[in-house]
Amino acid sequence: MEKTSVSQTLSIDFNKNITFLKSLFQGCEDIIFESYQFGADYEQEAVVVYCTSIIQNEKQNLLKMALQDLVSERLSPGIPLTSHDVQHFFLRRGVTERPVKTPHTLKDVSEQIMTGHIIILFDGWNQALSYNSYSVEKRSVAEPQNEMVVTGPREGTIENLTKNIGLIRARLKSSDLKIHYKNAGKRTRTRWAYGYLAGTCDKDMLKEFEKRIEKIASEEILETSYIAELIEDSTLTPFPQFRITERPDVAAAALLQGKIIVMVEGTGTIVICPGMFHEFFQSASDYYQRSTFSSLIRQLRIAGFILSLTLPSIYIALTTFHAELIPTVLLIAILDTREGIPFPAVIEALIMIFFFELLQEAGIRLPKPIGSTVSIVGALIIGEASINAGIASPIMVVVIGLTGIASFSIPQYDFGFAARIIRLPFMILAATLGGFGLLIGFILLFLHLSKLKVMNQSYLGALNLNNTVILRDGLMRLTLKKLLKGPGKKNMFKTRS
């Protein structure tokens, strides 16, 4: 028997097709082959092939349904039903129940089986019927855990691409919202989509984006962050260059601002591209609360970021190099606590940060009931016990505690990583060079940030003095009256013609 390859078209020989498919799916026990006889004397044969694990809750007995259509055409018994009739009927008339495709090649057939189609092969017909019956258990729409708002929509994305797009489409009822589907890789065959608002999204940026995703067409993708990491400008920087959200309202706002969004089947994460430095301090709730409050909260977050970045290093620099800068009364308090601690301030700080990060990592992994135990034990270890044991001083616990809490004040969890990473070299610099070292650290940090590009745009772009964005919607959040009025760049939802 000659070898059948996957690229071949379906053979007119029914058994050959079945044999091939059976050998292809050998060992895949969730692929079901069901054969049916039909016709006046059950002389005709058909085989239904489907992957049972991805067509849950769907009707599988489509053949009967399809044939019922046929039967209504040919009522009189005794007239034999030939395969020709079947072909003719399906090609001409189609089916009533649901859209159907008629794949020609073995490749199409096998792919469609794997993407949740029910395939019906008829004897003596070199085409197959293919019904899309993809259905996997999914969550219902719920509020995203890490993007809670006090007031505002409580909808979050789920693991279903179509539904997620629907959630966004429901907010942007415009033909300008373009959605393009892509299929990634060879094995995952992940369906993913990117969308933008035509007329608002910068054309050059869109071209650049499309150029980059072309390069990754053959990569396997399981989550949206795969795409983000594969197409981002600089992978090694601790600063994220794309925003991540699970809120359709945030995605809609981003689209209105001219961003590109990327979504992947099987995950709720939406990547907003590009993400500028100042945007990581913005949160959805900023726009749902009063602007004065939002402005203050933004400044609090920025202060939190700076604290989280520099507090331990400032403490180290002050205590090891610039003791004269500490007010005397505070110094006396610090002296009392530091006496008897065997480690230099920098080692003490590193130990405590290590404890803190360890607890944080453990806290994410642990199931909820045990999680609270960890936090209690952790608080004791970090707080009381390490002080009593003489490993750390109370003031260091205050410093590290404040540093840790401050990094959580940033709405984008990713962005907090940057502070958590850069903190460490800053501490080393502070321990070796004091305030001068911090100065060097800041200069290097600013050099890095100003060199950083996102989709060929400057990461710090909004900090440009000619650009009023940083004042209007960065450090402050002006009233919506001001943010939504006016032409061009002054409008938050700018429209480019």
Add this chain to the structure above:
Amino acid sequence: MFINRKIFISLLCLGLLTGCWDQAELPDYGFVQSIAIEYKKDRFKLTTQFYKPAAKIASSGGGSDVSFLNIATEGDTVFEAIRDITTHLGRKATWGHMRFILIDEKTAKKVPLNEVLEFFYRDHEPRILTGIALTKGEAPKYLKTKPHVENTISQQLNEISKAAGEHSGKTYPATLFTLGKQMLSEVGIAYVPYIKEEKTAKDSVVVAGLAVLKDGKLKKIFTPQETKYLMIGLNELKGAIIEVPCGKDAKDKAETFEVVTSSTNWKMHTSKNQIQYDGKVEMKVSIGELRCSSALDSTQIEKLNNRVAAVIEMKLSQLLKKTQKERLDVLGVGNELYRHKTKKWQSIKQDWDKLYPKVKFNVDTKVNIINSGIDSGEPFKVGG
């Protein structure tokens, strides 16, 4: 590119790792709180007070309640004596947090303070705003006093001299800065608080007036009461109580007024052989205690105003006369001359000691009672 990176990293190491030389942890330092300086038998005797940190590890108990330690060293110069501290303590003395310098009366009479304090003006660690005072008797014994509330006596001394200046006008809160500035002035008169131990109570240090230095040496000590009026003269009064005697009918009684604001302006009139110095004191006071007068209507208030003004005028004039006798230009008339009549000053600078007693002082005082307190403007009465 790779080579460049190598060079960059080695440059970075070169730049960054060289900083370690002056790195020191807090426990490596001894923090000087205050220093007492004496000059005996041609040698400087230093008593340096360090803060003694009490490790507050809960399991190890409270530790000792004394939070300071004194180290005595001596040398031909102040710096030599300071260097010897390391041999006693084993920690590097750091001067950035020194609160107070004490110098005893005898030393201040013998050695000019600018020589004693030269190190503290020159070195980069001590702060220019460090407080300073002269002590009655030996200076080191003041450092052994237990503080009342503060952590160390040094802090307490600093607070005392500040608070006494701020609220009672009974001293001038001198710092290395004010002292240096005044010593550099033309007449070279400088003011330093004078502190003494109260004999009746243990561990009690009080501010007992103001020491006046001329050319760095102690010349005169004013009583707290005199200091108050000197402060009015210097326009340095921040807050004080003015006592006004009741008058002929009740000689042992007095009423008190609290100074709210006080300002003094001096104007100089010079002729060929006469220097006239006219002062205008304007003061807003509130009634503190009334015992023999009332301030119920404007005439009564006016009367009271005048009585307070008269007291201030009298006391200030008395004080100035006294200083003319002692030839101490406490108000700095010479400085004022230098400022406005520089040539004339240069010609008479040598003879200023003789000329100063001839300066004619006029004091004109205006007092305004602005507040009678919660009760009405008459003495608190018993019965109807």
